Amino acid sequence: MLRSMYAGISGMKNFQTKLDVIGNNIANVNTSGFKKGRVTFQEMMSQTTSGAQGPTGTKGGINAVQVGLGAQTGSIDNMHTQGFLQTTNNPLDLSIEGDGMFALTDGETTFYTRAGNFYLDSEGSIVNPDGLYLIGANGESPITIPDGAQSFSIQTDGTVTYVDGAGDPQTAGQIGLASFSNPAGLQKDGSNLFLNSENAGFNGLVVPEQDGAASIVSGALEMSNVDLAEEFTEMITAQRGFQANTRIITTSDSILEELVNLKR
Known part of the structure; x- marks a missing residue:
């Protein structure tokens, strides 16, 4: 299977988690003493196609060739900033x-x-x-x-x-x-x-x-330290990120379909 499909799935999971946190923040916008959450992402492990090589007497060094395998949730932080x-x-x-x-x-x-x-x-x-x-x-x-x-x-x-x-x-x-x-x-x-x-x-x-x-x-x-303008902006970017990752999956599926059709 194409690695891009698994990368797209990991991205969808992460953005779903981000939307969950944003939804909780918005639900508690009027909760006294509430502290909003924030999601950060991290790159997952990369597959190394070829390792790095140092320079020799006849040629220079070569960088490693690596393919990323998606993203993962790095942290869900509680932001203890002062509310109004x-x-x-x-x-x-x-x-x-x-x-x-x-x-x-x-x-x-x-x-x-x-x-x-x-x-x-x-x-x-x-x-x-x-x-x-x-x-x-x-x-x-x-x-x-x-x-x-x-x-x-x-x-x-x-x-x-x-x-x-x-x-x-x-x-x-x-x-x-x-x-x-x-x-x-x-x-x-x-x-x-x-x-x-x-x-x-x-x-x-x-x-x-x-x-x-x-x-x-x-x-x-x-009161809550949730900023609605910030949360709505984050919600839009998370929605677009989710859509972009679904597009990666549909594009990879189209490529697989072309490969299957080669035998016809």
């Missing part, structure tokens, strides 16, 4: 200005997220929509606001304060931010959550606004 902030004026809607992630726990597993839409449960604990507790800077959880509190606020350094029944200010805790040297190495776990991995480079929990750490903005949500 949408003002909500809800004090429990938190966004991170800079690097870092909120740390959450169910008592056994620790999760990480950039989606800061938090709530108070029936006991006054700060939780996310799935009921996971928000972890403080010293690793404590939950951060709880007493039932009798008159009001509460969250400062840019993550300090959660409230006014008790007697009108005195009190501190409920301080929100911590998880620091990663390679946030792209985190594994998606669904529901806007990430899990730590061996390649994420977890540096522990840091206090916001200390030693160059990010700050917390109350009353605003970080």
Whole structure:
């Protein structure tokens, strides 16, 4: 069979994967804290027809003759660039200005997220929509606001304060931010959550606004970092790339048909 047919098939598979990632990005264009994906391709192995030869006393060197055998998916990267902030004026809607992630726990597993839409449960604990507790800077959880509190606020350094029944200010805790040297190495776990991995480079929990750490903005949500114009452009190029690879297969099929017809 012609090698071009297999190269065309590999190209179709890659562009289908690219379209899958683009579709997921567009579907989550309004998902708070969502980080878009990006697909990169790599050349597959090449078949060497003749190897390279060095120069001799009578003639110069000769380059290797190689035929490529198609492409393969190199990586699917999570792009942890900052999304725009949408003002909500809800004090429990938190966004991170800079690097870092909120740390959450169910008592056994620790999760990480950039989606800061938090709530108070029936006991006054700060939780996310799935009921996971928000972890403080010293690793404590939950951060709880007493039932009798008159009001509460969250400062840019993550300090959660409230006014008790007697009108005195009190501190409920301080929100911590998880620091990663390679946030792209985190594994998606669904529901806007990430899990730590061996390649994420977890540096522990840091206090916001200390030693160059990010700050917390109350009353605003970080939205998806998906750019629709970019995604539609990538979708068009992926569609054309897919079509071009199908044309390679149909052209190779026409050549094979001519070869079969030689015996007639």
